[in-house]
Amino acid sequence: xxxxxxxxxxxxxxxxxxxxxxxxxxxxxxxxxxxxxxxxxxxxxxxxxxxxxxxxxxxxxxxxxxxxxxxxxxxxxxxxxxxxxx
Numbered sequence: 016x017x018x019x020x021x022x023x024x025x026x027x028x029x030x031x032x033x034x035x036x037x038x039x040x041x042x043x044x045x046x047x048x049x050x051x052x053x054x055x056x057x058x059x060x061x062x063x064x065x066x067x068x069x070x071x072x073x074x075x076x077x078x079x080x081x082x083x084x085x086x087x088x089x090x091x092x093x094x095x096x097x098x099x100x101x
Contacts, residue, residue: 039069
């Protein structure tokens, strides 16, 4: 009777850096804006693709961050795991 192992990661300070996100967004709009100014379709598409990749990365980060447990929920989960193993 083999069960799937449970991985528990403890993070005391999850890091979401607004500066990093703003820097990435500024870079994307710089490429997109340069494409508009230069009337370059290729550069506009490159900016759009970068914007899509950035949106996917931010949503994945947000989804992962929202899957965390409170301290009470984590204690309850640990107690349940310990009870199953005994």
